[in-house]
Amino acid sequence: MDELSLLQDADERARRYVAGADARRVFPEDSAIDALERFSERLPDTGRPDAETLALLDDVGSPATVASNGPNYYGFVVGATLPAAAAADRLVLAWDQTASSFANSPAAATLEKVAAGWVLEALDLPRESAVGFGTSATACTLICLTAARRTLLKRHGWDFDGEGLVGAPPIRVVVSEAVHITVKKTLRVLGFGTNNLIVAPVDEFGRVDPKRLPALDGSTILCLQAGEVNTGEFDPFAEIIPAARKAGAWVHVDGAFGLWARASKKLKPMTEGVELADSWTTDGHKWLNTPYDAAMAICRDADALAASMNSDAVYATSSSDSQKNLTLEFSRRARGVSVWAALRSLGRNGIEQLVERHCAQAQRIADGLKAAGFNVLNRVVLNQVVARADTEQSTTAIREAAQRSGTIWFGPTVWRGQSAFRFSVSSWRTTDAHIDRAIALMTRSWSELTPQNAASPEVAPS
Known part of the structure; x- marks a missing residue:
């Protein structure tokens, strides 16, 4: 089978899968799961036909999927994929761009720059902020908290890039008692140590209690939440963030899904004050209903984010707002294009x-x-x-x-x-x-x- 015929076959199989989203079992039957054993083959000495490989993937894999791209899935705050976002992702896959900078892909760089501006408008966050399109809220939290630590150390006269952490002034991290596990994972990966985190008590709704907030200073990163993962509640940003900023602390907001409440005039008052933070993370695959692998690291100080993530080399220099200088990856897919498509289709x-x-x-x-x-x-x-x-x-x-x-x-x-x-x-x-x-x-x-x-x-x- 030639390349175009194979792609047409894949498209037809994908269309059948999507068409059956409503009727599909949300969690697969045991027989479908048992059939996954068919994938446990030895690596073939001689390559198998492309059409056979695609058929195996569909015939065995599709029945064993969880129908999260359907209407009856209520787990883990996962949205389905909007048609425009899915279609855009298919085209971007055909482009096969290294979407690191304008030099690698003028189309991808332009679209992701537009998408970044639209994200800031939709969420009504400071328009001067930088937006990096990362793989997940976990990765984007790592990006933002790296920028936070580097910036606080710089204010204390410490060269983080050159000296690292050996001998560096200590940075404290205050997290909510109801902090999401991905934030704790990020802090563990960054070397803060979960035993060293300072926990802010919460009220009966899971919101940080301003009256019991630990002391903050210029060596503190404060992590708050827009949308607690169980209750959907918001920390009282308007009470907490001004005081935190006055103390010189960096405020990061985990808004994986709740940050999109700012797009609603009715719900936006619950988020009052969140725009005063220094950085935010949110996902596309949750409430914006994009495909996976499309999250956003948003930083008020664009230069701080670019300096933290810079990956310019003598053979590959680019502007500070290139995605390779705002995210972890150098070689990366144009994941922001599905965000652009979702925002344009919804308005x-x-x-x-x-x-x-x-x-x-x-x-x-x-x-x-x-x-x-x-x-x-x-x-x-x-x-x-x-x-x-x-x-x-x-x-x-x-x-x-x-x-x-x-x-x-x-x-x-x-x-x-x-x-x-x-x-x-x-x-x-x-x-x-x-x-x-x-x-x-x-x-x-x-x-x-x-x-x-x-x-x-x-x-x-x-």
């Missing part, structure tokens, strides 16, 4: 409508769960619903039954010491009808697996 109004629809759907789930007898544990201020049944055993049984059904998928969590489960609404494909089907399944599960509560369910308070 300001589309982003706002998407975010607000998901928040309304989360509230719809919460109301349905309460009516069935579940205890909803959070205020449902965003697109997250944390709930549990009457006991740990019934909570686990109901979640596992829902997962086995293949109809929906959501994952477990623990909130304030209680085992629970979490619904995250973030797929553009999810309609109110899908939400109602999920509620109906959960209601049936309550009746079947907690029969003592079926007759007169106790509705949890708001």
